[in-house]
Amino acid sequence: MTVNADRLTDLSGTASEDAAPATSSPTPTGPIPVPPSGADRLDVPAVSEALMGKWADARRTARVRAARPELHRPLDVTVAEHRELTYAQMEILAEENVSWLMMPEHLGGPNDNGGNVASFEELVVADPSLQIKAGVQWGLFTSAIVQLGSEEQQKAWVPDAMSLATPGAFAMTEIGHGSDVQALATTATYDAATEEWVLNTPFSAAWKEFLGNAALHAKAATVFARLITEGVDHGVHCFYVPVRDAEGELLPGVRSKDDGPKGGLNGIDNGRLAFDQVRVPRTNLLNRYGDVAADGTYTSPIESPGRRFFTMLGTLVQGRVSLDGSANRASQLALHIAITYATQRRQFTAADPTQETVLMDYQAHLHRLLPKLAATYAGAFAHEQLLQAFDDVFSGREDDPEAREDLETLAAALKPTSTRLALDTIQECREACGGAGFIAENQLVGLHQDLDVYATFEGDNTVLMQLVAKRLLSDYTSELKSVDRAGIGRFIAQRAEVLAKRHTPWARLAQDLSDRGNSRRAFDSMRQSEFQEEMLTARARVKVEEVALSLRSAAKMSPADAATEVNKHQVEMLEAARAHADLVRWRAFTTAIEKLEDEGSRTVLTELRDLFGLTVIQDDLAWFLLGGMISAQRGRQIGSDVRRLLWRLRPHVLDLVAAFDIRPGHVRAPIALGGEKERQDEAAAYFRAQRASSEAPVSEKVLRDREKTARRAQKR
């Protein structure tokens, strides 16, 4: 590995061609050298508390746990060794009953769903494999029994699931169908003669796939299969199916295949399961939402098969909620590492010819890291809202169909947003740390490898965003429906006209006039909350409207043509969904700031929120310009405003990551634990001593310059 053949910053011809090694000045220099103080400074404990949210206590306990070395990700092990280690770590967690918070009252628990998920999320900084293995065992396998089973079934199976006496797999996804759960092909056919279910995998595409615990550890599985009784297919239901005996041997008719090594999360034994006419008792159908009598008669409290199916699936939203929070925590860890390193690591002499510049003082470095820091703050506050909505529903405090639907939409919007952000952030941090970022002990590469699949499981990100778009469109359509029949046509015509008008460029000439010639005023006006909110709200709204209006012809088409028409707008639909997620995050960030009492924290976080708002607007600036929603004047200003915010926030970067409360034990990367600073001090001491002894060699360049000067002097 090598080399850049040139120096960075001698554009003005001033940097010495013959590089002097870094000298010893311990005072940092650079454009923004002074650390902030007083009123404009972040109150780190207060902001930290705000980030921890309602379940701060659960998080604190979990953070102590996540710092324990015996729970940490190993660096160089085979897949088999990692699996063994993770299983041993699971036994520790089971011993400590970490998922107890999720237990409902009748099983002796506090039914603290919010606290349980908060606690789970923190585990990601120990080892994502351990987190997801815990998620499979308690968040999916045990939860399926709790959410879909009767009290009797819960009492029969939950205690062993909680204690890890029964390690379990959550057997939903098949090779042939992942996100499209309704199309699953595994069957469970009722045999009234023996009062048993017969589970069967009809073809290879119906093998259950990617199941954590399936390759080795699972003794039972919650299997999603089409319930068939009396010749009728009642759609997908969930069954409790033992798969291995006490010795770990597969039970008759059960087959398993190992998924082998993966891109990450190799502490989990993902694998496949198939069933060859496997029989379980009638009472192994988790029967809260559908049951079969001994004679084979099917009953359900929910008449519509569609609604019944979505109700069952909806009970499992916790997975998405917790991945949203976990992804955000992973981003925080990555930013902690990269920003800490960037404030210590020096490369290239720039502003000071004898002192190299700290990475964080390069505009490009601020530009790659700070917008991600801002988005991570926005994501954290948005997640807290999601978690509270989740807890409201699952505690029963606010459990109605509308609240559930809102919760599901919010989870579907935020999980893809935060997992995408985490992958981008971790990768940016990895690259921002150069070669050191590629060394495993510095954590970033492992974090990316493990988090990678967070974008896929618990609902593929694209599919989830499609879901959000669909909900937004259907809300829009409902609004239309509230208008009377004749009114709809009028309404659509009006909106179309309004949209067309907006397309006249620079309708907002007023923006220009008021801003003209005063970039400071323009800066302040764009930093106004109202401006950002107006822009982001309008964008979220209009993008839906545009798609809806484009699709209005589809209503009259044949199903096939309508689907083709919808597909022609899929990209725009996804953009509308993303605009919605951006608005949700911006609002959550703003609300969180309003709740803070400390003035300094509000000031700094408002600038960070502005950076978030303005970068979101900047990333879609062409759209705003073309819609006439932002004037050319403001549009030209926005890039420099973003850069101005980067420098304003520069003095606060360490405080901003400190508020994440990433502790020793969470961060194990030597580059973020002072190693870099130590090396620099040693080098500086060496050069100091060398200068003192006057034994340092003179550089050829300096000699030549002296000679030149001497010759010139002679000539005069």
Place this chain on the structure above:
Amino acid sequence: MTVNADRLTDLSGTASEDAAPATSSPTPTGPIPVPPSGADRLDVPAVSEALMGKWADARRTARVRAARPELHRPLDVTVAEHRELTYAQMEILAEENVSWLMMPEHLGGPNDNGGNVASFEELVVADPSLQIKAGVQWGLFTSAIVQLGSEEQQKAWVPDAMSLATPGAFAMTEIGHGSDVQALATTATYDAATEEWVLNTPFSAAWKEFLGNAALHAKAATVFARLITEGVDHGVHCFYVPVRDAEGELLPGVRSKDDGPKGGLNGIDNGRLAFDQVRVPRTNLLNRYGDVAADGTYTSPIESPGRRFFTMLGTLVQGRVSLDGSANRASQLALHIAITYATQRRQFTAADPTQETVLMDYQAHLHRLLPKLAATYAGAFAHEQLLQAFDDVFSGREDDPEAREDLETLAAALKPTSTRLALDTIQECREACGGAGFIAENQLVGLHQDLDVYATFEGDNTVLMQLVAKRLLSDYTSELKSVDRAGIGRFIAQRAEVLAKRHTPWARLAQDLSDRGNSRRAFDSMRQSEFQEEMLTARARVKVEEVALSLRSAAKMSPADAATEVNKHQVEMLEAARAHADLVRWRAFTTAIEKLEDEGSRTVLTELRDLFGLTVIQDDLAWFLLGGMISAQRGRQIGSDVRRLLWRLRPHVLDLVAAFDIRPGHVRAPIALGGEKERQDEAAAYFRAQRASSEAPVSEKVLRDREKTARRAQKR
């Protein structure tokens, strides 16, 4: 892992709520079902040949080699095992003398530098670890001797380096300084008494770091150190230093540390080296560009220490050239896998209620993969130009300072561009393959892990782009210098006025008028080569100009202030460099198309080139709009034009990846080897048989619908 709680496409309320499993129709359906034929079809062998370029024969041989299983990446091994395997693979390559092409005539070789690099690039699809280990041995360690040593030195050390009798490390980077080679701190001090060099590592930050072969295998190293003789520091030179004895024990004074596990490339034993007053003979200085006589007198054919340094480094440009081609080949492999899978994998019923839709027929899927396919084509043709420029210089056919500088700038522009594209493309492909993309045997995750550091080594991507920006600015300044002194002020004033004028929005009203009301005409006009070229050229030019004009005040500033001023425009400088790289790629793509004889291939590739050009413009659309270079009318059109191109290219996707000539053995991913298709056929046969036997259960939904219909009939 689980689940999406909803169906994708029933916006129009038409998709069955109760999903019917996919039926058996073997004919693909969807918006673009018909494969192309005749005149509009890609001539795959011809395009394949064009992509292979001038060194097609070397590539063909190397592709056969890369398909051999004994050279392939292992999937589940420890770091130690992978290193051992890679070393054994290196012995095979050495045995077969794969790098023979690079040998100069006086060492009995053909001095075929282009062929050697082309051949090297193809190795990436076998195992990137093997590729980079070969690169360390022959591309860096051996090349340093060839490029920087005398013929005598070459004859002494090159044969053992080529045969792997002397595995070597390339000891340039230090912990403290990576891209900033001039600031290296290791010293080599001449001791005239013994006629020896004394190599020394003065402090821990000066340890040589990230060196392939350093942890275990290296017996010697080409060490970059500050040459000090007679009290003068002549700057960084390269020394041949034995580091381990025949038994592999470290020689006295040499220390080594293992970098341990990394994010990828774990077949390579990266590590650190330090020297504690290690002595080597005077003749171990590689002395082509600087030498020391027995008495300690320093001489060099290049007087300026700065120019001497850059000349030495410039001889090593081959690393960047070959990474550019390798990254491109890795993108091709990823696209081959993801696009093959996307044309077989079906999910969700959409256009056809009984047949699920192939992933490739979703607009969002086209939108995530095709622009990357287009950019990969552009990158391949741009790389071929780079490789020819490299060969022209290193064959001596066109070796002058200007050609070298152009070559170095082109390499500095393309290496970051293609490595960035590779990482983004591989990640996109991984996610586009869903859970299957995360399984190691499907190659994508390993490819991402290994390619990750390609963005950092051989010059960090950001630093290289900075270099390009600097060159562009200095060219611009030279242009100014050709104007007389008084003229410069006038020129700058003029340009500033021109730029300000451009900022009057919609100067190009004419665009609007000519396009208005005819989106087809607008589509054709934007697809015109001239339009894209004009836009991309102007963008590359104006972005440089804008930075140069912003910086004109810096010329009069103190060095420190000037550096601060430059730093305030770093992000814009990087954008200017990227705009330059985009233009280079677009032109290379266009030139390559012009050379093709087959009309069909030209048609299809022109559409692909248009997709590349228009997506580049679209990604920076706000800039074009704000500059008044693209009208609002055209700006609004561009998104739909891009989408139109996606559908036009849809029928050609398999041909387009076929031209990459990714062979069995290169692709080892089961998902791209027909496994998916096989499973679908099996499922379809099952449903066919079930229907034939009329034993299939009826769905509850269908029953309910029938009942409803019956009730309605009764009422009538």
